[in-house]
Amino acid sequence: MSQIETAATVPLGRRIRRFMSDQPLVPLIILLIVLIIILQFLRPGIVNERWIANTIKFAIPLAILAACQTMTMLTGGIDLSVSTVATMAAFITATQAVVHDPATAMLIALIPALVIGLANGIGVGIFRVHPLIMTLGTSLVGVGCLQVYQRTVIATGTNIPGSLAWLATGVTYGVPNALLLFVPLAVLVMFTLRRTGFGRLLYAVGDNEKAARLSGVQYWQVILALYVVSALLAGITGLLYLGLIKAPSLSLAEPLLLPSVAAAVIGGTSIFGGRGGYAGAIVGALILAVLTTLLTVLQMPEGARRILFGLIVLAVSAAYLRIIEDR
Amino acid sequence: MTQFAHRQGWVLGLFVLFALLLAGTWAIQPDYGAGGVGSLVRAALPYAFAVAAQTIVVIGGGIDLSIASMMALTSVTAARLMGGASEEFAILVVPLVLLLGLLLGAINGILIVITRVPDIIVTLAMLFVWQGVALLVLESPGGGAAEWLRALVIGTLSIPGVPEAITQWIPKALILVLVCLGIVWIPLHRSRLGLSIYAIGSSSLAAFRSGVGVARTKITSYAVAGLFAGMGGLVLTLSTGIGAPIPGPYLLASVAAVVLGGVTLGGGKGGLIGPIVAVFILRLVRSDLTLLAVDPNVATIIEGTIMVIVVMLGAFIAMRSRAS
Numbered sequence A: 001m002s003q004i005e006t007a008a009t010v011p012l013g014r015r016i017r018r019f020m021s022d023q024p025l026v027p028l029i030i031l032l033i034v035l036i037i038i039l040q041f042l043r044p045g046i047v048n049e050r051w052i053a054n055t056i057k058f059a060i061p062l063a064i065l066a067a068c069q070t071m072t073m074l075t076g077g078i079d080l081s082v083s084t085v086a087t088m089a090a091f092i093t094a095t096q097a098v099v100h101d102p103a104t105a106m107l108i109a110l111i112p113a114l115v116i117g118l119a120n121g122i123g124v125g126i127f128r129v130h131p132l133i134m135t136l137g138t139s140l141v142g143v144g145c146l147q148v149y150q151r152t153v154i155a156t157g158t159n160i161p162g163s164l165a166w167l168a169t170g171v172t173y174g175v176p177n178a179l180l181l182f183v184p185l186a187v188l189v190m191f192t193l194r195r196t197g198f199g200r201l202l203y204a205v206g207d208n209e210k211a212a213r214l215s216g217v218q219y220w221q222v223i224l225a226l227y228v229v230s231a232l233l234a235g236i237t238g239l240l241y242l243g244l245i246k247a248p249s250l251s252l253a254e255p256l257l258l259p260s261v262a263a264a265v266i267g268g269t270s271i272f273g274g275r276g277g278y279a280g281a282i283v284g285a286l287i288l289a290v291l292t293t294l295l296t297v298l299q300m301p302e303g304a305r306r307i308l309f310g311l312i313v314l315a316v317s318a319a320y321l322r323i324i325e326d327r
Numbered sequence B: 001m002t003q004f005a006h007r008q009g010w011v012l013g014l015f016v017l018f019a020l021l022l023a024g025t026w027a028i029q030p031d032y033g034a035g036g037v038g039s040l041v042r043a044a045l046p047y048a049f050a051v052a053a054q055t056i057v058v059i060g061g062g063i064d065l066s067i068a069s070m071m072a073l074t075s076v077t078a079a080r081l082m083g084g085a086s087e088e089f090a091i092l093v094v095p096l097v098l099l100l101g102l103l104l105g106a107i108n109g110i111l112i113v114i115t116r117v118p119d120i121i122v123t124l125a126m127l128f129v130w131q132g133v134a135l136l137v138l139e140s141p142g143g144g145a146a147e148w149l150r151a152l153v154i155g156t157l158s159i160p161g162v163p164e165a166i167t168q169w170i171p172k173a174l175i176l177v178l179v180c181l182g183i184v185w186i187p188l189h190r191s192r193l194g195l196s197i198y199a200i201g202s203s204s205l206a207a208f209r210s211g212v213g214v215a216r217t218k219i220t221s222y223a224v225a226g227l228f229a230g231m232g233g234l235v236l237t238l239s240t241g242i243g244a245p246i247p248g249p250y251l252l253a254s255v256a257a258v259v260l261g262g263v264t265l266g267g268g269k270g271g272l273i274g275p276i277v278a279v280f281i282l283r284l285v286r287s288d289l290t291l292l293a294v295d296p297n298v299a300t301i302i303e304g305t306i307m308v309i310v311v312m313l314g315a316f317i318a319m320r321s322r323a324s
Helices: A002-009 A012-022 A025-042 A049-074 A082-096 A102-126 A131-152 A162-169 A178-195 A197-207 A209-214 A219-245 A254-266 A278-297 A302-325 B002-007 B009-028 B034-059 B067-082 B090-115 B119-137 B147-153 B172-190 B192-202 B204-209 B214-240 B250-260 B273-291 B296-323
Strands: none
Touching: A012 A025, A025 A278, A025 A302, A049 A082, A049 A178, A049 A197, A049 A219, A049 A254, A049 A278, A082 A102, A082 A131, A082 A219, A082 A254, A102 A131, A102 A162, A102 A219, A102 B296, A131 B250, A131 B296, A162 A178, A162 A219, A178 A197, A178 A219, A178 A278, A197 A209, A197 A219, A209 A219, A254 A278, A254 A302, A254 B119, A278 A302, A302 B090, A302 B119, B009 B273, B034 B067, B034 B172, B034 B192, B034 B214, B034 B250, B034 B273, B067 B090, B067 B119, B067 B214, B067 B250, B090 B119, B090 B147, B090 B214, B147 B172, B147 B214, B172 B192, B172 B214, B192 B204, B192 B214, B204 B214, B250 B273, B250 B296, B273 B296
16 A cells, blocks of 8 residues: 555656666657657658658668677677678678579578687687677678688679568568568567576676676587577678668678667667667667668768767667666 | 786787797898888888777777777868968968867767766767768868978988988888877876876776776876877878878777787776787788788788787687686
């Protein structure tokens, strides 16, 4: 009885803040809706079924890469090799599809992803290299390998498998086909993080590595598995992005790298580990996608657009931090 | 002496590695001489400033992803101001650009302190911001640089009374980098402020409890990094003669050289000499590979692999020494 009374006497503003800190997704979704309303206000009629499908199509590759960042950030790491892995997978698929059938080409394309993931995992998990350095280094090696590879296939030309183009750009009954891939993937990631032992281990390792180790967690096994999964997800993103952009180049997925980190951070995952989740990162990716259209619609020079992008990412992360810290 | 060797072991090792690499270079190319050294130093010049900037931030327990963007911004500002202006006007441009660098860095630091967002996120966001400002200042590569300033970077030093045979081995760029870094670093390193930077990098809580102004020190470390980035930007403009708004590959290189130079990510340890030597090592590896007529793309792979292996080895040694 007394509890109900105290709840009623707490001022409204405080209650809203407490609600938001309990449900961190709510303020993010509100921000997303506000951005869409601003967009509709600036360019009436732009928000229609086609625009929504288009935004979702472009947000999905970013959201999958944000999954890589979210998972690695939960352990206190970061994976800066995702863009290189994605580009490698895309480029190798496009060139191998000329000689092999698409499925074989895609399988071949995922091999470098596996190798880079293993290398990252071994470096971070066993040799205890700082993840930032390790993934930057493997990404550098990956770019070099890709450039050498490009020389060998310069004459073969490229072929983008129709299935990938269908998956990435196709729309069925107004619903982007890419959701066929993304929804199961997102559910799987969220299920893994929330309900499985592996997910719990990620949080445990990120929250307090020493405690996790003392309670019998094999640190290197967790980290190795994590970075391999991250690289494979990045490889799949590369395949999808190839179907979306349809122009394989050596810097295809490079522009996605920093936004993927930003999406995970906006989504409320702490870069120091132990706190966060994937649902926020998905909304974060959507926010960034809408923001990009918004800045394009405003017809500002490229420079001003980048400035606004940076400032908004900073402002959102700062505001979000305040909301969560309230807890 | 043993204590000195123990403390400076990593840096000494780097010097030995550098000497070995130089010897290797002569083995590959017997006529690699003063010209080669000159071009090596010139190539390493902007990297050296980028690494100096990164070093001071990392020692203070942070990381600055926006260094390359700050260099691009200061570089285009310098090029824009000097382009078409008189030679004398450049005297004003230099302090202005350095001040700009200091200001950019201070803004990074202030934002980190007041938003309480992790350093890496703030500087990631500021990377976009500074890049955007650089594009607004100069949309495409252009501008100019004063000739007398360019002469500071290009060519070799001539000291009256010293024979040409010796002076040709001292590129002006080397003197420039040593003087510029020394003027800022040595007084800083010996001051209370420098000690505070190490303190907050080691443990900001302990530093706070011992009466160090953590926020102020953090802002200072970023501001000094900005100053170094400003020098780097200026040097970029001077050595190319124009300013380009697209950031160069300095971010990755700076982080790599900092780690290679024995500064631990996380802060509190290391000095400036190690990272600077590491920069020269990385550049020398590159030019060795070019001399060996290795395909530049393969060279990138080798460079990356070396970096990864060295860093792994370093981490492994650090782990073993902690365990024992």
